[in-house]
Amino acid sequence: MTEYILVFAGVLVLSVALTPIARYLAPRLGLMDQPSARKIHRSPVPRLGGVAIYLAVLAAAVGLGERYNFAQFGSIIVGATAVSFMGLVDDRWGLRPMVKLVGQTLAALLLWTTGVRVGTFNYPPVDFLLTLFWTVYITNAINLLDNMDGLAGGVAAIAAAHFALMCAFSGQYLVGALAMAILAACLGFLFYNLNPASIFMGDSGALFLGFTLAALGIKLRFPDNVTFVTWMVPVLVLGLPVFDTALVTISRLRRGLNPLTTPGKDHVSHRLVAAGLSPREAVLTLYIVSFALGLLAIFVTRASVVEGYIVGGLVALVGVFGLWRLERPPFWGKNEAN
Numbered sequence: 001m002t003e004y005i006l007v008f009a010g011v012l013v014l015s016v017a018l019t020p021i022a023r024y025l026a027p028r029l030g031l032m033d034q035p036s037a038r039k040i041h042r043s044p045v046p047r048l049g050g051v052a053i054y055l056a057v058l059a060a061a062v063g064l065g066e067r068y069n070f071a072q073f074g075s076i077i078v079g080a081t082a083v084s085f086m087g088l089v090d091d092r093w094g095l096r097p098m099v100k101l102v103g104q105t106l107a108a109l110l111l112w113t114t115g116v117r118v119g120t121f122n123y124p125p126v127d128f129l130l131t132l133f134w135t136v137y138i139t140n141a142i143n144l145l146d147n148m149d150g151l152a153g154g155v156a157a158i159a160a161a162h163f164a165l166m167c168a169f170s171g172q173y174l175v176g177a178l179a180m181a182i183l184a185a186c187l188g189f190l191f192y193n194l195n196p197a198s199i200f201m202g203d204s205g206a207l208f209l210g211f212t213l214a215a216l217g218i219k220l221r222f223p224d225n226v227t228f229v230t231w232m233v234p235v236l237v238l239g240l241p242v243f244d245t246a247l248v249t250i251s252r253l254r255r256g257l258n259p260l261t262t263p264g265k266d267h268v269s270h271r272l273v274a275a276g277l278s279p280r281e282a283v284l285t286l287y288i289v290s291f292a293l294g295l296l297a298i299f300v301t302r303a304s305v306v307e308g309y310i311v312g313g314l315v316a317l318v319g320v321f322g323l324w325r326l327e328r329p330p331f332w333g334k335n336e337a338n
Contacts, residue, residue: 004164007064007177008184011056015188018052023192023199031091033200040148040279045197047091050205053185054084057212060181068174075114076178076215079107083139083211087203097260100207101136107211108135116218120231134234135214141241142210143203144248148269149195151283155240155290156209157186162237162294163216166301175219182212195280213238222301229300229308236297236315240290243319244268247326254327271331 026032026046033039033047061077086103089095108131111117118130146152160182167176186209192199201209217234235242248266252259272282296315300308326332 001168003173003177004168004180007060007180010063011060011181011184012188014056014059015052015185016191018055019049019189019192019199022046022048022052026199029092031088031202033202041197045200047200047202048204049189049193049199050084050087050091050201050203050208053189053201053205054081054208056185056188057178057181057208061178064174064177064181069115071114072116072219075110075116076212079110079215080208080211082107084204084208087143087205087207091202091204101260104136104139104207104211105132108132111135111215111218116215118218118231120227131218134218135211137245138214138217138238138241139207139210141238141245142213143206144245144267145241146201146206147265147267148279148283149197150190150193151269151286152206152209153186153190153193153201154283154287156213157183157190158287158290158294159213159237160186160216162297163213163220163234166220166222166233166298169301170220170222170224172219172221175216178212179216182209182216195283210241225301225303226305229303229305232300232308232312233297236293236300236312239293239315239319240268240286243322246319247323250323251327251332266332268326271326274332275330 023046026048027044029048031046031048032044033041034044035042058077058081061073083100083104086095086100090100112128112131116131118127118134120130121127142152142156145155160179164176164179164183167173167179189199189201189205193201217238220230220234222230222233244267247268248264249259251266252262252264257264269279269282269286272285273279277285293315296311300311303311
C-alpha cells in the first residue's frame with residue numbers, strides 16, 4: 001500500500017506540473033485544436049496534454065520497471081509509447097486511419113509475443129485474435145470517447161482506480177502500481193481539462209491511455225475464481241468506452257458512413273446534451289455510469305458462474321436497449337448530423 005501511495009503522489013505532482021508546460025508549448029509547436037462545426041469549443045485549445053500524461057506515467061514506470069517481468073513490462077511501455085507517438089504525429093500533421101490501425105496492431109502483437117495475452121479459451125489461435133481485437137478496440141475506444149471536456153480523462157481515471165483496487169485484492173501490486181500511475185496522471189490532467197478545458201489530451205494521450213488500460217485489463221488475474229467468469233471484469237470496467245464505440249459504429253454504418261473516417265457529434269455524450277443535459281451534466285452522468293460498471297466488475301471477481309453471467313447478461317441487455325434508445329428522439333433522430 002505504501003508503494004501505491006508513493007506512486008500516486010509522485011505522478012500526481014508531475015502531471016499537475018507538466019500539463020501547464022505542455023499548454024505553453026502547444027501553440028509554439030502548432031498543436032492547437034481548431035474549432036469546427038462538429039466540435040463544442042469555439043476558440044483554439046492546446047492539445048498537447050497527452051504528452052504530460054505520458055511523461056508522468058513514464059517516470060513511474062522507470063522507477064518500477066526493474067521489479068516487473070522485464071519483457072512484458074517493456075512491451076507495454078514500448079507499445080504505449082509507439083501509439084502515443086503516432087497520436088502526436090496525427091495531432092500535428094495528420095495520419096491516415098489505416099496507418100494508425102496498422103501501428104496499433106503491431107503494438108498489440110508485441111504484447112502477445114511477450115506473454116501479455118488473453119487466456120480465456122486456452123486455445124492459441126482464438127486467444128491471439130482476441131488479444132489483438134481487445135487491444136486495438138480499447139485503444140481506439142478511449143480515443144473516440146475523448147469528445148467532451150473531462151470525459152476521456154475522467155473515465156480512464158475511474159477505470160484505472162478500479163483496476164488498482166482489484167490488483168490490491170488479488171495481490172498484483174506491481175500491476176496495481178501502474179494502474180495507480182494512470183489514475184494519478186489523469187487526475188492531475190483533469191485539473192486543467194474539466195469544463196471549460198484549457199488544454200486537451202489529444203490523440204497522443206487518448207491512444208496512450210487506451211493501449212495501457214487494454215494491457216492492464218489483460219494482465220488482471222483472479223486466482224480465487226475461474227477465467228470463464230472473470231473475462232467479463234475488464235469488459236465491465238471499460239464498458240462505457242466499449243458501448244460508445246459500438247454505438248457510433250452501428251449508427252454510422254446504418255447511415256452509410258465509414259465509422260473509421262467519419263467524425264461526428266453522435267457519441268453518447270453528444271446525445272445526452274441533445275436530450276437536454278448540459279455538457280457538465282452529461283460528463284458527470286457518464287462518470288456515474290462508469291463507476292457503477294466498475295462496482296459490478298468488482299462483484300464479478302468473486303461471483304459464481306451463475307451470478308457472473310446473470311450480471312453480464314443484464315448489462316448486455318441494458319446495453320442493447322441503450323443502443324436502440326439512443327438512436328431515437330430526443331437523443332437522435334430529427335436533426336441527425338454527421
